Amino acid sequence: MQNGIIILDFGSQYNQLIGRRIREMGVYSEVLPFNTTLQEILDREPSGIILSGGPSSVNAENAHLVDKALFDQNIPVLGICYGMQLTTHLLGGEVKKGDKGEYGKAKLQIQKSNTLLSGVSRFSTVWMSHFDEVETVPEGFAINGMTDVISAISDESKKIYCVQFHPEVSHTEEGTRMMENFVFNVCKAPKNWKLTNYIDETIADIKQRVGDQKVILGLSGGVDSSVAAVLIHRAIGDQLQCIFVDTGLLRKDEGKKVMENYGEHFNLKIDMVDASERFLSKLAGVSDPEEKRKIIGNEFVAVFDEESHKFTDVKFLAQGTIYPDVIESQSVKGPSSVIKSHHNVGGLPEEMNLELLEPLRELFKDEVRKVGEELGIPHHLVHRHPFPGPGLGIRILGAVDEEKVRILQEADDIFIEELYKNKLYDTVSQAFVVLLPVKSVGVMGDERTYEYTAVVRSANTTDFMTATWSRLPYEFLDTISNRIINEVRGINRVAYDISSKPPATIEWE
Ligand SMILES: Nc1ncnc2c1ncn2[C@@H]1O[C@H](COP(=O)(O)OP(=O)(O)OP(=O)(O)O)[C@@H](O)[C@H]1O
Numbered sequence: 001m002q003n004g005i006i007i008l009d010f011g012s013q014y015n016q017l018i019g020r021r022i023r024e025m026g027v028y029s030e031v032l033p034f035n036t037t038l039q040e041i042l043d044r045e046p047s048g049i050i051l052s053g054g055p056s057s058v059n060a061e062n063a064h065l066v067d068k069a070l071f072d073q074n075i076p077v078l079g080i081c082y083g084m085q086l087t088t089h090l091l092g093g094e095v096k097k098g099d100k101g102e103y104g105k106a107k108l109q110i111q112k113s114n115t116l117l118s119g120v121s122r123f124s125t126v127w128m129s130h131f132d133e134v135e136t137v138p139e140g141f142a143i144n145g146m147t148d149v150i151s152a153i154s155d156e157s158k159k160i161y162c163v164q165f166h167p168e169v170s171h172t173e174e175g176t177r178m179m180e181n182f183v184f185n186v187c188k189a190p191k192n193w194k195l196t197n198y199i200d201e202t203i204a205d206i207k208q209r210v211g212d213q214k215v216i217l218g219l220s221g222g223v224d225s226s227v228a229a230v231l232i233h234r235a236i237g238d239q240l241q242c243i244f245v246d247t248g249l250l251r252k253d254e255g256k257k258v259m260e261n262y263g264e265h266f267n268l269k270i271d272m273v274d275a276s277e278r279f280l281s282k283l284a285g286v287s288d289p290e291e292k293r294k295i296i297g298n299e300f301v302a303v304f305d306e307e308s309h310k311f312t313d314v315k316f317l318a319q320g321t322i323y324p325d326v327i328e329s330q331s332v333k334g335p336s337s338v339i340k341s342h343h344n345v346g347g348l349p350e351e352m353n354l355e356l357l358e359p360l361r362e363l364f365k366d367e368v369r370k371v372g373e374e375l376g377i378p379h380h381l382v383h384r385h386p387f388p389g390p391g392l393g394i395r396i397l398g399a400v401d402e403e404k405v406r407i408l409q410e411a412d413d414i415f416i417e418e419l420y421k422n423k424l425y426d427t428v429s430q431a432f433v434v435l436l437p438v439k440s441v442g443v444m445g446d447e448r449t450y451e452y453t454a455v456v457r458s459a460n461t462t463d464f465m466t467a468t469w470s471r472l473p474y475e476f477l478d479t480i481s482n483r484i485i486n487e488v489r490g491i492n493r494v495a496y497d498i499s500s501k502p503p504a505t506i507e508w509e
């Protein structure tokens with residue numbers, strides 16, 4: 001691996017994010033399962049090793065551990081969150097359960113700088129997600145920084161550095177500097193990785209894997225599937241057939257807009273399938289979010305399967321799956337928790353007749369956008385807000401029906417239209433309305449009303465793994481609320497969601 005960095009995966013939601021931070025610096029990195037043997041690690045001759053975060057506790061009976069000899073190889077180590085707790089635990093310090101944990105934003109105060117924290121302000125904002133904490137540090141370790149707990153420690157003589165917060169997430173303000181300090185100043189890793197290598201290698205891979213077979217691709221009109229389509233089209237041309245599914249859970253007039261847009265800009269073969277009735281009837285009466293996601297995932301594949309029989313020699317189903325879809329849905333290389341089943345990953349049925357082709361599976365949204373730009377896809381398409389495949393199905397909380405879809409489509413359309421009109425669309429990363437199955441009392445024209453509640457949600461993020469709520473102007477929110485309540489029959493109250501991710505997620509289900 002030409003002296004890149006190895007990331008040992010203990011199941012953090014963020015470990016591929018560590019990988020992309022390092023790729024951004026032009027350095028190769030690889031995520032390996034935590035139980036990779038020490039010999040396999042040494043064989044790769046890495047210039048550094050990162051121990052990721054993870055959901056378990058080092059004090060648990062079957063905690064995920066590593067060979068202690070890892071710390072004696074004269075290879076620099078960075079322990080992040082669980083990785084810090086693990087290092088402490090293995091080298092003789094103590095980790096205990098905290099009283100309340102720290103989730104989201106915290107203030108780091110540097111007590112004693114080191115190479116990792118070099119150039120970082122004395123007080124800075126960091127992002128945390130932990131319950132356990134380090135109580136006593138191992139012998140030879142200095143305490144370098146504190147939040148409410150010990151948050152940065154190191155033994156510089158052994159090149160071992162640990163942080164309790166997550167330097168890899170964009171909300172840790174000086175995280176990039178810390179990562180660069182580790183990669184270049186501690187590990188002295190060589191810069192030899194580029195995004196264009198990725199595109200060329202991927203096109204070559206697709207050609208080789210597909211040969212002269214055919215591929216059908218689920219095209220949603222969104223960023224990821226469009227980039228996947230253009231990339232695959234570059235590799236195999238007309239062997240690619242795109243299928244756009246109208247699930248009945250799309251936004252107002254979306255089907256029409258997508259077909260028009262693609263007619264204009266691309267040279268792709270696209271069929272549209274109206275499957276709205278079957279999606280809605282399968283969902284009738286179902287209110288559990290995971291169950292809804294699985295039903296939708298299954299139905300998507302059933303549709304793709306049926307469509308594939310209309311063509312000959314179809315062997316692959318291509319999707320625009322990206323890394324966050326994967327990591328939240330399942331354990332990838334380590335023991336991570338299922339947060340929610342994305343329809344295109346955890347929602348897929350156990351047995352499928354088509355093989356999956358997912359060229360963007362290891363990338364994050366903003367990396368996909370860069371690939372899209374590199375491939376010449378128009379700016380407005382590459383920078384659209386994401387829209388999840390299960391669509392309004394997971395934005396109508398509880399059971400879904402046609403009437404609620406209509407109500408939500410109207411409300412959502414007003415919000416998005418006003419964002420464009422007020423030039424706010426590009427200042428936020430994702431914006432939408434959620435419909436709650438909660439009714440409340442209002443008064444309109446002297447009459448009592450008893451109607452649904454809508455929640456306006458807008459998030460700011462680069463990678464969709466961590467996010468803050470958008471600080472939209474009060475006047476603007478006032479306009480939205482007035483318009484929705486006045487124009488949409490069925491809604492008499494509007495709330496604004498002010499939760500960050502973590503601990504909330506961007507979508508409500
Ligand atoms: N209506 C649809 N018709 C066909 N395929 C779909 C549809 N919705 C989603 N998919 C498939 O599921 C994948 C994941 O959906 P997702 O919404 O994450 O990506 P996207 O729609 O391509 O991009 P974006 O995140 O910008 O919305 C898509 O890339 C696509 O392959």
Ligand SMILES: O=c1[nH]c(=O)c2[nH+]cn([C@@H]3O[C@H](COP(=O)(O)O)[C@@H](O)[C@H]3O)c2[nH]1
Pocket residue numbers: 293324325328340341342343344386387388389390430464501504505506507508
């Ligand atoms: O195609 C998709 N299928 C899904 O099942 C799905 N669930 C969440 N999302 C999108 O992923 C991003 C992160 O969402 P969460 O913070 O809610 O997990 C946000 O951009 C969400 O819109 C999905 N996209």
Ligand SMILES: NC(=O)CC[C@H](N)C(=O)O
Pocket residue numbers: 012052053054055056057080081082083129130131132133
């Ligand atoms: N994000 C993490 O790595 C968490 C580590 C550990 N599970 C804790 O809660 O403290």
Ligand SMILES: [Mg+2]
Pocket residue numbers: 220222223386387388389
């Ligand atoms: Mg989408």
